[in-house]
Every structure is written in structure tokens, then in C-alpha cells.
Amino acid sequence: MALLGQRRQNRPAKKRVLQSSAPASGPVDDTRVRVERLSHDGRGIARHADGKTIFIDRVLPGESVAVAVHHSHRRFDEAHPRDIADPSSDRITPVCPHFGVCGGCDLQHLAHAAQRRHKADTLGELFARHQMTLPEPEILDGDAIAYRRRARLGVRVDRDGQVIMGFRKRGTDRLFAVSECPVLVPSLQALLAPMKALLDTLDAPRHVGHVMLVASDDGVHLTVRLLRAVASDESRWQAFASVQGLHLEVLKGREAPLVRETVTGSGSGHYLLDIGVSEPLSIGFENGDFLQANAEVNQAMVSRLLAWCGDVKGRTVVDFFAGIGNFSLPLAARGARVIALEGQAHMVNRLSANAARAVPDGNVEARQADLSRPLTHLPDADLAVLDPPRAGAEALCRQLATDGPERIVYISCDPATLARDVVYLMEGGYQLQASAMADMFPQTAHLESMVLLAR
Numbered sequence: 001m002a003l004l005g006q007r008r009q010n011r012p013a014k015k016r017v018l019q020s021s022a023p024a025s026g027p028v029d030d031t032r033v034r035v036e037r038l039s040h041d042g043r044g045i046a047r048h049a050d051g052k053t054i055f056i057d058r059v060l061p062g063e064s065v066a067v068a069v070h071h072s073h074r075r076f077d078e079a080h081p082r083d084i085a086d087p088s089s090d091r092i093t094p095v096c097p098h099f100g101v102c103g104g105c106d107l108q109h110l111a112h113a114a115q116r117r118h119k120a121d122t123l124g125e126l127f128a129r130h131q132m133t134l135p136e137p138e139i140l141d142g143d144a145i146a147y148r149r150r151a152r153l154g155v156r157v158d159r160d161g162q163v164i165m166g167f168r169k170r171g172t173d174r175l176f177a178v179s180e181c182p183v184l185v186p187s188l189q190a191l192l193a194p195m196k197a198l199l200d201t202l203d204a205p206r207h208v209g210h211v212m213l214v215a216s217d218d219g220v221h222l223t224v225r226l227l228r229a230v231a232s233d234e235s236r237w238q239a240f241a242s243v244q245g246l247h248l249e250v251l252k253g254r255e256a257p258l259v260r261e262t263v264t265g266s267g268s269g270h271y272l273l274d275i276g277v278s279e280p281l282s283i284g285f286e287n288g289d290f291l292q293a294n295a296e297v298n299q300a301m302v303s304r305l306l307a308w309c310g311d312v313k314g315r316t317v318v319d320f321f322a323g324i325g326n327f328s329l330p331l332a333a334r335g336a337r338v339i340a341l342e343g344q345a346h347m348v349n350r351l352s353a354n355a356a357r358a359v360p361d362g363n364v365e366a367r368q369a370d371l372s373r374p375l376t377h378l379p380d381a382d383l384a385v386l387d388p389p390r391a392g393a394e395a396l397c398r399q400l401a402t403d404g405p406e407r408i409v410y411i412s413c414d415p416a417t418l419a420r421d422v423v424y425l426m427e428g429g430y431q432l433q434a435s436a437m438a439d440m441f442p443q444t445a446h447l448e449s450m451v452l453l454a455r
């Protein structure tokens with residue numbers, strides 16, 4: 001019998017598996033159930049003998065599972081697996097010792113190729129539910145582990161005075177101590193142990209709220225949130241940043257506005273995008289700006305966008321939800337006139353500064369706009385690019401359905417809201433031309449997707 005939670009990557013698990021990483025917290029249901037399929041959030045779906053649906057963590061289709069129900073609802077139960085017979089041939093041993101406890105990853109027990117298949121199928125199914133046929137998605141892929149370039153770790157001191165630095169436990173807002181995180185890029189993984197050792201030496205670790213790490217093309221940026229400034233500890237952070245070669249910022253205070261201080265290095269960073277011309281494009285960011293979490297897959301999305309858009313020279317593109325210009329600037333560098341709309345003033349300013357520096361001949365106009373409501377004036381354009389947050393872009397898509405340009409590229413981090421919004425666009429006369437599934441968050445059920453629509 002094999003125990004999950006031990007480190008061995010990409011090896012099929014042995015015959016019978018005891019799920020020990022999350023203790024059963026509910027009444028034990030001794031009847032075995034057969035897992036029918038995976039839900040969109042990565043849980044196994046099975047049925048009790050009376051037909052009631054059960055969602056089960058960390059199981060795979062075809063597996064026969066004894067379950068412990070931890071939450072019972074009127075129409076479905078939620079359960080942990082107690083014992084798995086006939087493990088799926090797609091089952092592998094999770095790469096992280098925290099799998100099952102950590103709220104971050106939910107698919108580490110599934111081979112990466114099968115994760116991608118599941119996500120591409122999920123995308124197609126969500127469209128099929130709305131009677132739409134999605135063109136076969138192209139898979140945009142990168143490394144299965146060591147891909148994540150940003151992380152925020154909470155810090156607290158427990159009742160025994162022990163410092164906990166970590167992520168939230170699955171399904172709770174409680175922190176657990178993270179000793180390693182294999183999905184982080186190596187430069188961030190390497191900082192976890194020394195950062196914890198530093199926290200253990202501080203005079204007042206309880207005044208540290210969290211730490212943020214971002215790995216970019218100019219090194220690692222560390223931001224420390226200090227609820228109260230303690231001079232001796234600030235010196236320790238500074239010495240730590242110097243030894244580790246980090247850019248360090250501190251954010252001080254309990255309530256907004258927080259005081260931001262650059263302690264060592266630069267308060268702003270940049271990442272590079274290859275846009276198919278000789279020089280890569282440099283996109284500047286600061287702490288608090290939105291940054292796509294996976295550099296490799298982000299590059300693949302930018303390249304896919306440019307390929308779908310074709311020759312944009314002299315064309316007008318509206319980039320909705322533009323952030324700091326991740327899509328606006330490559331399009332501008334290819335000769336488009338870009339109108340970039342974004343809700344956060346600090347990112348609008350950053351986008352303008354990025355455009356002035358990186359695309360000096362470009363024609364980029366960045367404006368602040370609240371895109372959760374219909375715009376009083378939809379800019380005239382040849383092409384629209386949308387990359388909304390998880391809530392999607394319902395109001396905007398209703399408006400684009402009647403007054404939108406010839407082509408639209410919709411990039412989404414929630415396929416359910418994407419499918420909902422595409423219904424409006426198709427009712428307005430658009431047709432699906434191409435799709436892509438971008439595996440931005442391997443080892444999790446989250447997926448990024450892109451669709452190209454044309455009138």
C-alpha cells in the first residue's frame with residue numbers, strides 16, 4: 001500500500017492507495033463509489049447508491065473509492081477519499097509534500113499530459129453546455145513544475161511563539177508552514193528556507209504581515225509588509241536582501257495608505273517578451289501591478305495573439321483590461337494604434353510609461369475605465385482584445401455584440417464566464433474561428449484560454 005505525499009515524480013502509483021495527507025473529518029461512508037469523471041475544479045465526481053452526487057478530492061476517473069463525507073448538502077456531498085482501489089494509470093505520486101493540505105495545487109496526483117487533456121476537454125464541455133462548438137484548442141504549454149514567478153506568503157506567530165510562514169490550508173484561511181513549493185521558479189524556491197530562518201531571528205516577527213516574491217528578468221523582488229516598523233528588524237531584512245542579491249521594498253503601516261520604501265535595488269522591475277523582432281520588448285512593473293504568473297506560458301499567449309492578429313500595421317486595436325500593457329505593447333510594437341483601457345490608475349500610468357520607453361514610435365493611448373459597466377462610447381477599432389478577471393466581461397460583450405469590431409480575441413482565466421460571454425458575441429453575429437488552452441497553472445485545475453472570433 002503506497003502513501004501519498006512522498007516525493008517521487010511521474011511514477012505510476014502502486015495498486016492500492018491510502019489517502020493520508022488530509023485526515024477524514026466527517027462520518028465514514030463505507031460503501032465504495034466509482035469515480036465517473038473530473039469536475040471543472042479537479043474533484044472526482046461519483047454517485048451514492050441513491051444517486052446523490054459526491055465530489056471527492058484527489059481521486060481520478062475509474063478509481064473505486066471508499067469516502068469520508070466532510071460536508072453534506074441537499075443535492076450533493078463533499079468527501080475525502082479514505083482508500084482507493086484500482087488506481088488510475090494516470091495517477092502519479094505528487095511532487096510536493098504539502099499536496100492535499102495546501103490550498104494551491106489540486107491536480108498533482110494526475111500526470112501532466114492527462115491534466116492538459118482534462119483542461120482542454122473542460123473548455124470544450126463548457127462551450128457545449130451553451131450549444132457552441134469550440135474549434136479544437138491548441139495547447140499552449142510550459143514546464144509542469146518550477147513555473148510560478150510570483151508568490152505571496154503569509155506570516156504569523158502561533159501561540160507557542162513559533163513563526164509560521166506559508167500559504168493557506170485548503171478550504172480555510174489558516175496558514176500552514178511551507179517548507180518547499182516545487183511549482184515556484186527555482187530562484188523563489190531557493191529563498192523559502194533562508195527567509196524562514198531570517199524570520200526566526202527577528203525581534204518582532206508578529207509585525208510582519210506577509211512577504212511577496214516576484215522573479216523577473218532583472219532579478220528577484222522581495223516586498224515585506226511590516227504592520228509596525230522595528231528598526232533592528234528592518235536592518236536584518238536589508239542585510240538579507242544584500243546577501244541574497246534581492247531588490248527589497250517594505251510596505252509599512254496597518255491601514256492604507258501604506259508607506260512604501262525601496263530599501264535595496266530598484267522598486268520597479270521588468271520582464272521581457274519576444275515579439276518576433278530583433279530586440280525583446282521590456283515591460284516594466286511595480287509591486288501591486290498585475291503580472292501573469294507563468295512567464296513561459298504568457299510568452300506563448302502573446303505569440304499566439306500576434307499570430308491570430310496577423311498584420312496589424314496601421315490598424316486600430318482596443319485592449320480592454322490592459323493591465324501594464326502585456327498585450328497592448330506587443331501589438332503597438334507591431335505597428336498597431338492601440339487604445340488601452342484599464343481600471344487601476346497605477347497600471348494605466350505604468351502602461352503609458354512602458355509605451356513611452358519600449359515603443360517610442362508606437363501609438364498607444366492608455367485610459368482609465370470601469371469595464372464592469374457599459375461604456376458611454378465604445379472606441380472604433382478593427383480589433384478588440386479582452387483579458388478580464390474571473391468575473392468575465394458580460395456588460396462589455398453585450399455592447400461588443402452590437403457595436404464591436406470585425407475581430408475579437410478574448411483571453412480568459414475562467415472558462416465558465418468566457419463561454420457565457422461568447423454566447424452574447426455569437427448572438428451578435430460573431431463566429432468562433434480558433435481557440436487555445438493555455439496551461440498557465442500546471443498542477444492546479446485552473447486554466448487560461450483564448451478564443452478568436454470574427455464577424
Ligand SMILES: C[S@@+](CC[C@H](N)C(=O)[O-])C[C@H]1O[C@@H](n2cnc3c(N)ncnc32)[C@H](O)[C@@H]1O
Pocket residue numbers: 290291292321322323324325326327341342343344347369370371372387388389413
Ligand atoms: C487578468 S488581468 C489582465 C491584465 C493584462 N491584460 C495582462 O495580461 O497582464 C485583468 C485586468 O483587468 C483589470 N480590471 C479588473 N476589473 C476591472 C474593471 N471593472 N474595469 C477595468 N479593468 C478592470 C485589472 O486591474 C487587471 O489589470
